[in-house]
Amino acid sequence: MSQTSCSLFGCGVDDDDRSWSMDDYAGGLARWCPGCGDHAILAAVERLLEAEQLPPERTVFVSGIGCASRFPHYLKTYGFHGIHGRALPIATGVKLRRPDLHVFVVMGDGDCTSIGAGHWIHAVRYNVSMVALMLDNGIYGLTKNQTSPTTPQHYASNTQPKGSFLMPLNPLSATLGVSNASFVAQTADWIPAHLYATIQAAYRHRGFSFVRILQRCPQYTSDMFEEAVRNPKMIEMLVHPDGVETPELDKIYTQKRVHDPRDLDTGRHLAEPADKIRLGIFFRDESRERYEELRAQRVHTAQEKIARLNEEFDKYAV
Amino acid sequence: MSSSASVATKKRKASTPTGPVVTTVPEHTVEIVSDSGEGAQKCGQIFGAVSARMGNGAWTVELIPAEIQPPARSPAGASGNRIRIGTKPVTNWGDAANLVVAFNEQVLAARHRLDALHEDAIILVENMWATHDDEDIRREWVEVMEELSTTSYRIVEVPMEEQCLTITDNPRRGKNMFVLGLLSWIYERDVETVRDLIRLQFRKKAAVVAETNIALLDLGYQWAQEHLDFRINVPIEKPSTPMIVMNGNQTLAMGAIAAGMELCAMYPITPATSVSHYLGEIFEEFGGIVHQAEDEIAAAGVAIGSSYAGKVAFTVTSGPGLALKTEFIGLAVMVEVPLVVLDVQRGGPSTGLPTKVEQSDLLAALYAQPGDAPKVVLAPATIEECFHMVVTARRIAEAIRGVVIVLTDANLATGVQPFPRPNLDARWQAAPIDLSPVTEGVKPYDWDPELGLSRRFIPGQPGGMHTLTGLSHDELSKVAYDPESHERGCAMRSRKLAVLQQSLKPPEVYGDPEGDLLVVGWGSTKGAIEEAVDKARAEGLRVSTVQLRFLSPLEPGLKEIFARFRKVGTVEINYSDRLGDPYITVENRRMGQLAFLLRAHTLVDVDCWTRVPGQPLRPKGILEGIKTMLPGRPS
Numbered sequence: 042m043s044q045t046s047c048s049l050f051g052c053g054v055d056d057d058d059r060s061w062s063m064d065d066y067a068g069g070l071a072r073w074c075p076g077c078g079d080h081a082i083l084a085a086v087e088r089l090l091e092a093e094q095l096p097p098e099r100t101v102f103v104s105g106i107g108c109a110s111r112f113p114h115y116l117k118t119y120g121f122h123g124i125h126g127r128a129l130p131i132a133t134g135v136k137l138r139r140p141d142l143h144v145f146v147v148m149g150d151g152d153c154t155s156i157g158a159g160h161w162i163h164a165v166r167y168n169v170s171m172v173a174l175m176l177d178n179g180i181y182g183l184t185k186n187q188t189s190p191t192t193p194q195h196y197a198s199n200t201q202p203k204g205s206f207l208m209p210l211n212p213l214s215a216t217l218g219v220s221n222a223s224f225v226a227q228t229a230d231w232i233p234a235h236l237y238a239t240i241q242a243a244y245r246h247r248g249f250s251f252v253r254i255l256q257r258c259p260q261y262t263s264d265m266f267e268e269a270v271r272n273p274k275m276i277e278m279l280v281h282p283d284g285v286e287t288p289e290l291d292k293i294y295t296q297k298r299v300h301d302p303r304d305l306d307t308g309r310h311l312a313e314p315a316d317k318i319r320l321g322i323f324f325r326d327e328s329r330e331r332y333e334e335l336r337a338q339r340v341h342t343a344q345e346k347i348a349r350l351n352e353e354f355d356k357y358a359v
Numbered sequence: 360m361s362s363s364a365s366v367a368t369k370k371r372k373a374s375t376p377t378g379p380v381v382t383t384v385p386e387h388t389v390e391i392v393s394d395s396g397e398g399a400q401k402c403g404q405i406f407g408a409v410s411a412r413m414g415n416g417a418w419t420v421e422l423i424p425a426e427i428q429p430p431a432r433s434p435a436g437a438s439g440n441r442i443r444i445g446t447k448p449v450t451n452w453g454d455a456a457n458l459v460v461a462f463n464e465q466v467l468a469a470r471h472r473l474d475a476l477h478e479d480a481i482i483l484v485e486n487m488w489a490t491h492d493d494e495d496i497r498r499e500w501v502e503v504m505e506e507l508s509t510t511s512y513r514i515v516e517v518p519m520e521e522q523c524l525t526i527t528d529n530p531r532r533g534k535n536m537f538v539l540g541l542l543s544w545i546y547e548r549d550v551e552t553v554r555d556l557i558r559l560q561f562r563k564k565a566a567v568v569a570e571t572n573i574a575l576l577d578l579g580y581q582w583a584q585e586h587l588d589f590r591i592n593v594p595i596e597k598p599s600t601p602m603i604v605m606n607g608n609q610t611l612a613m614g615a616i617a618a619g620m621e622l623c624a625m626y627p628i629t630p631a632t633s634v635s636h637y638l639g640e641i642f643e644e645f646g647g648i649v650h651q652a653e654d655e656i657a658a659a660g661v662a663i664g665s666s667y668a669g670k671v672a673f674t675v676t677s678g679p680g681l682a683l684k685t686e687f688i689g690l691a692v693m694v695e696v697p698l699v700v701l702d703v704q705r706g707g708p709s710t711g712l713p714t715k716v717e718q719s720d721l722l723a724a725l726y727a728q729p730g731d732a733p734k735v736v737l738a739p740a741t742i743e744e745c746f747h748m749v750v751t752a753r754r755i756a757e758a759i760r761g762v763v764i765v766l767t768d769a770n771l772a773t774g775v776q777p778f779p780r781p782n783l784d785a786r787w788q789a790a791p792i793d794l795s796p797v798t799e800g801v802k803p804y805d806w807d808p809e810l811g812l813s814r815r816f817i818p819g820q821p822g823g824m825h826t827l828t829g830l831s832h833d834e835l836s837k838v839a840y841d842p843e844s845h846e847r848g849c850a851m852r853s854r855k856l857a858v859l860q861q862s863l864k865p866p867e868v869y870g871d872p873e874g875d876l877l878v879v880g881w882g883s884t885k886g887a888i889e890e891a892v893d894k895a896r897a898e899g900l901r902v903s904t905v906q907l908r909f910l911s912p913l914e915p916g917l918k919e920i921f922a923r924f925r926k927v928g929t930v931e932i933n934y935s936d937r938l939g940d941p942y943i944t945v946e947n948r949r950m951g952q953l954a955f956l957l958r959a960h961t962l963v964d965v966d967c968w969t970r971v972p973g974q975p976l977r978p979k980g981i982l983e984g985i986k987t988m989l990p991g992r993p994s
Contacts, residue, residue: 068826069837098821103664106829113826114838119818120826121667123660124690130657134664134672135818137650138622142668142818160660163653341646343619343785349644350616350783356559357609359412359602359777 059096066090066097071115073108076263078230078256079176083115085237086145086174089244090118100143103132105157107149108183109176109256126157129164129173133332136169140333143244144171151181154190154210165219167332168249172240175212175251176230178258179265186261193265213312213323216251217305223248223329225308226285226322229255231270232294235278235320238285247327255318269318279311279321302326383592386416386445387546388453388477391538392470393462394431395424395438398535403440404775405539405556409548410442411604411777414595416449417442418886419606420975421773423714432488432496434469441475444546446594449776450741450886454979456480458545458591460538462519463488464503471507478511481589483541485534486516515587517541522582526574536572540579546591550580601780607742607771611701612637614749615673617781619788620699621647622672624661626654629713630769631677631703655680659687659700666697667827669792669817671753673699678707678720681764682727688762689728692852694827695804695815697756697763701749704768704882706973715973716769718882719933721952724764725911733853734762736911740885742771743778744908750787757791759855760815766910768932770883770975797823802834804851811854856912863909865916870896870903873923876989878904879965880930881953884976888930891981902985907953913960921963928966928988929954930981935969 066087073079090100100118104110106125113120119142123131128146136144153161153175164173180198181187187200191212195204216225224246228239236254243250257266269275273293279300280286291297296317300307302325312323341349389406393399400421407419422439429436443453455477461467461484470476488500507514523530523537536557543553554573561569605613612634615623623642625635639649652658658674665672676684681702691698704720706712724736735755739748745767752763797816803825805813816823825836831848833839868877869889880888885906895902903924907914921927931951936943950958954967968984970976 096821097824098819101668101818102826114828116826117824119824121664121694122826122828122830124686124829127656127660127687130652130660131664131667133657134622134624134661134666135668136664137648137661138665138670138672139668139818159653160657163657336648336650338621338643338646338648343788346616346619346645346788347783347785350613353613353641354603354780357603357605358780359414359598359604 061091061094061097063087063091066117068116069114072111074260076257076259077108078178078254078258079109079112081230081233081236082174082176082254082256083112085233085240087116088237089241092241093244095143099141100145101132101135102145102147103128103135104147105149105152106183107152107181108178108258109147109149110152112147126152126155127160128152129157129160132171133164133167133169136171137333137336140170140337146171146173148173148175150175150177150179150189150191150212154212154215162215162219165216165249165251166221168221168223168329169332170248172243172250173252174240175253176256177212177253178256178262179209180258180261182258182261196262196265198261211312211314212253214309217309217312217324221329222251222324223326224250224322225312225324226251227253227255228320229266229269229276229318230257231266232276232290232320234287234290235285238287239320239322242285242322246325248329248331275317277315277317277319279319279323281322283325284322379588379590381590381592383594385447385593386443386449386453387458387591387593388441388443388456389542390422390439390441390456390459390470390475391535391542392422392437392439392459392466393535394466395427395429395436397438397462397531399439399462399538401560402535402539402542403442405553405560406542406548407440407442407444407775408556408604409543409552410444410546411602411775412552413549414597415593416445416447417604417775417777418449418452419443419775420452420770423773432463432465432499434465434472437466437469439466444593446596451890451978452774452887452975454977459483460541461485462534464500468503468506471510476512480512482512482514483517484514485519487518487520489516517582522578523575526578527571533572533575536575537579537582540576540581541583543576544580544583544590545587546593550576598777602777603780604775604777605742606773606775607745607767608633608703608773609637610742610745611675611749611765611767614746616642616645616647617746617783617787618750618753619671619790620673620753621645621670622650622662622665623647624650624652624658624665624672624674625676626652626658626680628655628677628680630705630772631675631680631701633772634675634701634703655683656687659684659698663687663691663696663698666691667817669790669819671697671699671757671790673701673749673753675701675703677703677705678723679710681720681723685727688734688764689730689732690829691762692728692732692734693829695760695813695852696827697753697760699749699752699756700762700764702764702766703772704766706971712973714769716883716975717932717971717973718766718768718884719952719971720766721881721910721933722955724766725956731849731853733856734764734911735759735856735859736764736766736909738766738882738908738910739771740882740906740908741778742774742776745771746781748908754787754791755859759812759859761852761855766882768883774883792817794820796821803827803836804832804834806834806851809854810858811851812858860912860915863912863914865920866905866907866914868903868905868920871901872903872920874901874903875925876900876902876985877921877924877927878902878930878985878988879907879927879953879957880904881907881910884930884932887976887978888981890978891985894978894982895985900985900989902989910953910956913956917957918961918963921961921965926966926988926990927957927963928968929957930976930984931967931969932971932976933969934971935967
């Protein structure tokens with residue numbers, strides 16, 4: 042993401058020599074359950090902010106409602122903890138008029154793929170530059186154990202105690218199916234190196250970066266990813282020089298597949314359900330048009346506007 | 360003149376040797392009605408604009424069927440325009456049309472059946488149907504002519520199609536300009552101004568299109584000159600101040616620009632959408648953009664996001680869209696992010712009457728949110744006020760960190776009226792945000808304990824980092840569920856309205872400050888109510904009226920004003936039960952929305968007279984309402 046100078050009357054500090062440590066980004070004490078995958082994701086994000094030295098005042102985290110959406114409270118940046126499913130429209134409004142800000146969106150699976158599904162599809166199409174993290178634990182946790190669109194079929198919950206009736210929605214396929222998609226990746230909370238490398242790639246991508254993070258919920262779906270956590274052979278890493286490379290994990294995660302993120306067709310194929318969980322970048326294309334750039338306008342002074350408005354009035358003069 | 364097809368002037372050659380009879384009147388109301396798609400609206404718009412530009416008072420109302428292409432020659436498909444012009448300013452569409460131009464007898468019959476025509480109305484009707492090849496059509500023509508034969512209309516048959524065919528192969532697309540020519544002759548309009556407006560109308564098309572339309576205009580003018588024996592003179596008094604002419608949605612758009620807003624986030628909905636059409640053409644020249652969102656909800660969200668980031672934005676919608684935005688509006692109230700919502704009201708509930716006027720979103724604007732969500736609600740009463748109230752709305756939204764909903768309606772949206780040209784002020788555009796770095800320890804909700812007001816920090820301001828939340832929160836914007844924090848947050852958000860209310864002036868009473876009945880109105884009904892009150896006073900009735908612009912908070916002094924009248928009643932375009940209807944009692948009667956509000960706020964026994972005809976109220980109708988509400992005279 043390029044550093045743009047602030048578009049709002051020169052507020053903020055440009056080209057300063059300040060530097061930030063991890064502590065500078067730490068907000069309130071995270072109150073997720075012990076063992077919740079969200080802790081690891083928060084740690085990875087704090088690490089990214091520090092590594093990229095993002096000025097806290099120029100960084101905005103927008104979230105919806107759910108366990109995952111508590112995220113902004115635990116950071117010391119600007120944050121907007123909004124309403125269920127609707128983080129993306131708010132984030133779009135922020136970035137559209139303030140392209141100088143670094144915008145991150147944190148959503149859960151209910152937020153993104155259920156109540157906010159319409160916004161998700163269109164946000165992908167707008168391709169406004171931001172990092173959208175979808176923390177997918179396959180369940181509604183905050184409201185205590187209800188089936189979500191990504192809950193595996195036959196998995197029991199309080200609303201569907203005999204097991205989920207339907208096949209789960211595949212967020213990767215859905216995102217890859219939307220025109221103008223520009224970055225689609227998957228990672229997992231229990232593989233910190235891959236998690237960090239993926240969100241870093243997402244941050245560095247120019248456009249709408251969609252990252253599905255498989256996330257464990259110790260309370261309600263502790264067994265959902267258990268097998269994959271215990272058995273690295275369940276994981277297939279998509280690797281490529283233009284994708285995510287984590288050589289430090291090679292000894293553990295031996296299942297690898299070379300996938301060029303420019304190859305959309307193969308990316309779509311790889312996103313389909315398989316006997317392995319695939320992590321990495323399924324698709325990336327920086328040449329896709331970015332809505333905030335298509336709609337960028339130069340700032341007009343009040344006097345300019347008045348002069349132009351008076352011309353407009355002339356057309357309607359009696 | 361008696362009304363029958365036999366008096367047609369079709370065959371008559373030039374006018375009488377003495378020339379046409381010119382009747383001078385202080386005002387006249389014209390209707391042009393056609394099938395949808397025949398261009399009667401365009402004709403009416405240009406006629407209204409020309410009249411206003413020449414210095415007549417004018418008010419135009421679109422007559423719109425809900426469907427884009429209703430069946431041809433159907434009464435339900437009547438589409439067109441009413442234009443009321445006068446020597447003095449005109450404030451409403453009046454009671455009945457004095458002159459009607461109809462493209463077929465079915466749409467004419469529709470207006471007749473709606474009691475829209477004055478008993479002595481002059482009617483110019485296309486007569487091709489009388490001799491049409493289709494037997495059914497000829498029969499329908501005869502039936503309508505028989506229906507009208509008991510009236511005292513003066514019917515003039517005009518061979519519109521036959522005439523237009525001398526210039527264009529497709530008269531269906533050209534009759535409207537021929538009719539504009541007729542009207543230009545009858546009303547002595549300045550033909551060069553008419554030609555200019557036609558060129559403006561077709562500026563995006565090939566030049567030949569404008570020239571064909573002008574030829575049709577000239578043809579109509581010439582035909583009228585040769586065949587009609589009357590002209591109408593509505594004297595012109597040039598206004599002393601510069602005036603402009605536009606419709607209410609255009610003024611909303613202009614107001615948004617003048618207010619310095621640079622983002623209109625919207626989703627298409629009738630009758631609000633034309634605000635964005637207009638902005639879509641010019642907004643970028645001011646650094647602004649129209650964002651057509653994926654839905655009404657997202658439109659509100661994008662506007663909130665932009666406002667949060669320091670660029671105050673607005674969203675424009677109508678009733679069903681307002682319903683969808685409910686949750687986001689509640690969020691904006693809760694996190695105290697400024698937001699301007701323009702609601703161009705239409706008939707409800709549900710999809711209701713998409714193209715037609717109603718004032719039924721008042722209580723939804725005030726109370727749609729769960730929990731206490733205090734916000735400001737304004738209602739412009741004129742097209743001019745649409746402009747200024749958007750400017751006011753933005754300033755209030757920023758000043759109180761809150762939501763301002765502006766309620767206009769379909770009547771203002773499409774109505775055209777001349778009004779004094781606004782003097783633009785650069786201060787309207789200034790963002791009242793203190794952008795200096797935030798001192799360590801300053802709280803994101805540093806509420807003044809008396810005023811409830813607090814400084815707003817926006818992203819980019821060092822030291823101001825905090826997380827907004829729609830959850831109950833304390834001054835640090837930390838989630839706080841304890842009783843004290845929740846009570847305090849509610850009180851602070853509410854206090855801002857009380858502070859605003861104390862800065863307002865009491866409304867002005869139109870008419871005597873005391874009497875038997877005070878009519879209270881809001882929004883676009885002002886002109887019609889005042890005209891009805893004038894009529895009532897001319898009949899010796901002791902009636903006055905007051906029009907409210909602030910619905911939340913309500914303007915001060917209402918109780919004192921009400922106390923000087925024996926009775927108070929509202930006139931509104933929304934539903935209320937009528938006493939005397941089955942099962943309706945004083946106890947269970949559901950009141951008009953403003954009446955409901957005023958009763959709650961003042962404890963005065965406010966009555967109401969409301970109607971939901973899907974069209975603006977007529978002064979005549981309001982006069983009847985006044986008479987039903989007037990308290991019985993003391994014996």
